Amino acid sequence: MSNFQIGDKVSVLDDAIDGIVIAVNSNQITIETEDGFPMTYFVNELVKNNISNDLKGFISRDTISQVKAEKQEEKKRSFTKEKKSSRDVFTLEVDLHIEKLVPSKKGLNNYDILTIQLDTAKRQMEFAIRNRIPKLVLIHGVGEGVLKTELEFLLKRYENISTQEANYQKYGQGATEVYFLQKKV
Template sequence: MFNKGDKVSVLDEAMNGIVLSVQNKEVTIETEEGFVMTYFVNELIKVDNSSDLSKDMGSFNLNQIKKEKEEPKARSFVKEKKSKHEIPAPEFDLHIEKLVPNFRGMSNYDILTLQSETAKRHIEFAIKNRIPKIVFIHGVGEGILKSELDFLLGRYDNVAFQDANYQKYGLGATEVFILQNVK
């Protein structure tokens, strides 16, 4: 397995050396620092001694490398497909700090009621003006506003909804589709 003059590396230590002798399962090496040490065969690994760059370069296919550099790599994420004329869906942030300048003194019930009424007003406006899609940003939190929004949206026959794009909004938004010509 090992021959005199082979370059080796010690597996569990940061040490390299050259084989001086091999006896049974013991290998004596001279380290790069000049120390003579003995290891078992299973503690060493043979290191390729070739430092000839032209020999190493022969294993590369130059045309293949050029081709890889010319071809654009596929992106690792899926981008939403949009036409040039598509208008982005209106987004409405239902966080209370976005709706009123000062919400101190408001109870949780008052806050939730204001958020629900705001959402209802935007839904009614979208239906009346035939806006096909809107997005409500409600945040993650404890999920109370999201469940209230789901209940509100479920009361409309011509409305479908789902979680909005995760990459853009995370789990904190709902996408609402206003279905046209539903009878």
């Protein structure tokens, strides 16, 4: 049963067509377009236009008085500066899932996908080192462990880094944290 009635103003979802319902037949609705043409659509292709110039139906008096009262109240602003702990340092997160790296994986075989993921990880490692970013999280997912194994092999090539499993609550088992041990300048 549809919730459309004769006389309702409606719009077609996938077209720029508006009209007025002139017939309701089960799940099919016939409308007369603004140009005077009758057209039939299914119920799920139409949406009602509830245009009303009567704002009382949308806003209650209580809401208006609450808003006025809130506007008149003077709110004190707090200027206390939050202290950041050493754990709150900037973290570069890199999601290595192939869907995040290329618009479409169509036509890519497993070797191509792994190569793209490892090249991205290497570029982000170099970027983090160049810009003295203290922490990098490589999100590799769980899967069969091929990408994780290759990342471990890649990370062994770098000096002055330490790695560990990333925060389980935030990333699950599918991420590795890389800390860059930087010398003071």
